[in-house]
Amino acid sequence: MAQYTRVSGSVGLITLQNPPVNALSAAVRLGIGEAVQRALGDQEVQSVVICGQNGLFCGGADIREFGKEMTGPPLVPMIHAIEAATKPVVAAIEGSALGGGLELALGCHYRISHCKARLGLPEVTLGLLPAAGGTQRLPRLIGVPAALNLITTGHHVTAAEALQLGIVDQVTEHNAVDVAVKFALSVTGKPLHDRRVSSLECPAAPDLDSLFEEAMLKVRVACVQAVRAAATLPYARGMEREKALMATLFGSGQARALQYFFFAQRAVGRWSTPGGARWDTSQPRPVRTAAVIGLGTMGRGITVALAQAGLSVVAVETQAKQLTEARKAVAGMLKRAAVRRGTTPEPGSITYSDQLQAAARADLVIEAVFEDMEVKETLFRQLSAVCRPDALLCTNTSSLDVDHLASQTRHPHLVLGMHFFAPAQAMKLLEVVYGARSSPTAVATAMQLGKTMGKVSVAVGNCRGFAGNRMLKRYLEQAFFLLEEGATPEGVDRALEEFGFAMGVFRMSDLSGLDVGWRVRKAEGLAQSGLTGPSARVRQGRRYSPLGDLLCEHQRFGQKSGRGWYQYEPDPWLHRFLEEYRARHGLLPRRIDQQEVLERCLFVLINEGFQILEDRIVAGPEDIDAIYVLGYGWPRHRGGPMFYAHMVGLERVAQRLEHYHQAHPEVPYLQPCGLLRRLVASGSPPIHRWRRAIAGPHSQL
Ligand SMILES: CC/C=C\CC(=O)SCCNC(=O)CCNC(=O)[C@H](O)C(C)(C)COP(=O)(O)OP(=O)(O)OC[C@H]1O[C@@H](n2cnc3c(N)ncnc32)[C@H](O)[C@@H]1OP(=O)(O)O
Numbered sequence: 241m242a243q244y245t246r247v248s249g250s251v252g253l254i255t256l257q258n259p260p261v262n263a264l265s266a267a268v269r270l271g272i273g274e275a276v277q278r279a280l281g282d283q284e285v286q287s288v289v290i291c292g293q294n295g296l297f298c299g300g301a302d303i304r305e306f307g308k309e310m311t312g313p314p315l316v317p318m319i320h321a322i323e324a325a326t327k328p329v330v331a332a333i334e335g336s337a338l339g340g341g342l343e344l345a346l347g348c349h350y351r352i353s354h355c356k357a358r359l360g361l362p363e364v365t366l367g368l369l370p371a372a373g374g375t376q377r378l379p380r381l382i383g384v385p386a387a388l389n390l391i392t393t394g395h396h397v398t399a400a401e402a403l404q405l406g407i408v409d410q411v412t413e414h415n416a417v418d419v420a421v422k423f424a425l426s427v428t429g430k431p432l433h434d435r436r437v438s439s440l441e442c443p444a445a446p447d448l449d450s451l452f453e454e455a456m457l458k459v460r461v462a463c464v465q466a467v468r469a470a471a472t473l474p475y476a477r478g479m480e481r482e483k484a485l486m487a488t489l490f491g492s493g494q495a496r497a498l499q500y501f502f503f504a505q506r507a508v509g510r511w512s513t514p515g516g517a518r519w520d521t522s523q524p525r526p527v528r529t530a531a532v533i534g535l536g537t538m539g540r541g542i543t544v545a546l547a548q549a550g551l552s553v554v555a556v557e558t559q560a561k562q563l564t565e566a567r568k569a570v571a572g573m574l575k576r577a578a579v580r581r582g583t584t585p586e587p588g589s590i591t592y593s594d595q596l597q598a599a600a601r602a603d604l605v606i607e608a609v610f611e612d613m614e615v616k617e618t619l620f621r622q623l624s625a626v627c628r629p630d631a632l633l634c635t636n637t638s639s640l641d642v643d644h645l646a647s648q649t650r651h652p653h654l655v656l657g658m659h660f661f662a663p664a665q666a667m668k669l670l671e672v673v674y675g676a677r678s679s680p681t682a683v684a685t686a687m688q689l690g691k692t693m694g695k696v697s698v699a700v701g702n703c704r705g706f707a708g709n710r711m712l713k714r715y716l717e718q719a720f721f722l723l724e725e726g727a728t729p730e731g732v733d734r735a736l737e738e739f740g741f742a743m744g745v746f747r748m749s750d751l752s753g754l755d756v757g758w759r760v761r762k763a764e765g766l767a768q769s770g771l772t773g774p775s776a777r778v779r780q781g782r783r784y785s786p787l788g789d790l791l792c793e794h795q796r797f798g799q800k801s802g803r804g805w806y807q808y809e810p811d812p813w814l815h816r817f818l819e820e821y822r823a824r825h826g827l828l829p830r831r832i833d834q835q836e837v838l839e840r841c842l843f844v845l846i847n848e849g850f851q852i853l854e855d856r857i858v859a860g861p862e863d864i865d866a867i868y869v870l871g872y873g874w875p876r877h878r879g880g881p882m883f884y885a886h887m888v889g890l891e892r893v894a895q896r897l898e899h900y901h902q903a904h905p906e907v908p909y910l911q912p913c914g915l916l917r918r919l920v921a922s923g924s925p926p927i928h929r930w931r932r933a934i935a936g937p938h939s940q941l
Pocket residue numbers: 260261263298299300301302303304315336338339340341362363366370371372502503506507
């Protein structure tokens with residue numbers, strides 16, 4: 241909807257009304273069109289202001305309408321009508337003007353922005369391009385290099401930057417609508433020709449061809465082609481090109497995946513637990529002071545993330561040398577982040593101590609000590625004695641039993657996992673792991689704290705490895721089995737990187753350190769040295785690959801030791817080692833193609849995802865997809881593992897798993913899990929119906 245009123249005698253005020261972000265839905269487009277006509281036809285009205293209700297101009301096209309049949313008037317002719325108006329039209333930008341919202345503002349003759357507003361054309365992040373004239377008007381207004389940068393990255397700019405670039409005409413600290421109305425009165429009757437952006441010439445820039453060629457190599461080709469049309473063609477032909485390019489993107493799998501992921505990241509905030517706790521009925525407690533215990537790499541990152549979110553942080557490290565180093569490292573991290581943001585580091589929000597007692601007054605404590613149950617058990621008993629009785633006690637463990645740690649304390653309902661991903665100050669993902677006794681308030685508080693730190697928090701039930709690492713285990717395992725059967729680390733990584741992972745599984749393991757998993761496997765009784773014969777490759781009645789353990793026995797810990805799955809200097813060791821290993825175990829190497837690598841590594845991970853859904857460890861497929869894209873490098877343009885399964889087709893995923901299970905009956909995880917089989921049997925419903933299909937007592941399966 242759009243509301244029309246007359247203000248200050250002669251200004252027609254059009255207010256976009258579609259909470260929460262005034263997206264340009266069919267109803268809003270219809271409303272704007274009608275209001276513009278009314279304003280232009282009203283004899284009393286000399287100028288027009290367009291704004292959005294509730295302090296937000298417009299979040300762009302309504303993404304929920306994409307992929308559905310188009311209804312309502314199209315955006316492009318409406319923007320043309322505004323630009324062609326003979327009365328000045330002023331956009332009053334507050335909050336955000338993004339995508340179609342900014343394109344609407346670019347169709348206005350003037351743009352006044354509040355100083356806190358942000359502007360941008362983020363369509364590329366949804367697999368699209370700004371096809372309501374954005375690729376044609378923005379280069380004409382601010383020049384090709386700056387427009388190309390904004391359009392191909394999707395970056396938002398601040399109001400100050402927008403003023404400097406020439407996107408807006410004025411920035412105000414006052415009420416932008418009031419300022420725009422006054423401004424509209426002041427420009428009444430002034431000529432408008434040079435205010436119509438579509439009629440401007442693209443400002444000349446040196447060596448445009450090489451700029452376009454360079455951009456083509458780096459970014460979405462369609463965006464570059466559209467901006468090139470702005471620089472080389474008349475406006476009307478440029479608009480035709482923009483429309484044609486958008487048509488090729490609109491139905492693409494990438495666009496569907498990116499749009500799905502936009503909503504998935506937001507859906508995880510509406511968490512629920514099998515015990516009935518929910519986001520909308522649980523009240524978070526305020527957290528003003530947080531303590532971090534253990535200042536290794538993770539503890540330092542968590543300290544920085546908390547301080548940057550404006551909390552007072554008590555950083556505790558009992559080893560003097562480590563404490564001194566951590567203090568320096570944290571100061572350096574804060575300084576570098578401030579330089580990047582162009583601000584000064586906040587002084588005084590972190591205090592350091594070598595005494596646990598320093599955490600006594602904290603609202604919430606996050607321990608990040610060595611990943612060892614005995615060490616953590618002792619710490620939780622101490623924290624329970626030292627801290628306030630209402631303090632939330634959180635563990636940053638990546639796999640240990642949260643319920644067991646809770647049982648060491650006096651108030652188990654206040655114990656949770658907060659599983660950060662390295663580097664903790666930068667990674668967007670946080671797994672909030674609730675135990676059997678965690679209270680709804682505790683979950684809500686940790687979820688809210690994650691949001692305050694700028695993270696996407698996903699509520700996850702307590703199980704070994706939680707959601708992310710539990711799935712990762714199956715993925716790694718298949719990669720090892722593939723090596724046993726004849727594949728090479730390079731071949732497996734190539735297949736995964738061509739699929740879209742920034743790093744294949746072996747390169748990623750080398751980076752994070754092979755010894756980390758080795759320590760966990762030793763603690764679980766899986767890694768055992770000296771075993772020979774068939775028993776070397778079987779544990780707990782299932783196929784097991786000791787390859788990772790053997791590499792560690794040869795002191796190959798990955799990048800940190802200069803050698804892992806790859807050698808960082810010429811060294812044919814690994815291939816010889818694999819050949820000898822296969823010969824020793826009577827394994828006949830075969831040629832393994834990319835399809836098998838992908839299906840075995842990815843479908844087994846997806847199968848575990850379905851098992852996690854069935855076990856109610858997470859509430860919906862969006863949780864798993866957010867975890868995998870934000871924490872494990874799953875390519876965003878493929879939406880996440882569960883969305884990928886939906887795109888591939890559940891029947892095919894189940895068939896291929898069955899096929900591999902028949903070939904490898906000793907690997908039980910290759911057998912399609914019950915939920916996957918039931919979804920296939922019920923006709924493979926689309927992903928947005930899975931949540932309902934899984935839901936316990938009301939299950940439709
Ligand atoms: C011809 C085609 C023309 C144009 C193409 C386009 O315009 S494509 C759309 C381009 N716009 C965007 O990509 C902006 C997306 N939105 C945002 O970046 C943020 O939502 C925004 C506007 C900065 C506000 O952020 P905030 O943190 O305040 O809110 P949040 O992101 O949680 O969003 C609140 C709910 O609104 C839903 N929503 C946001 N934008 C849109 C949109 N454009 N269409 C539909 N719905 C949108 C969002 O999903 C949240 O709802 P929820 O139910 O929680 O999912």
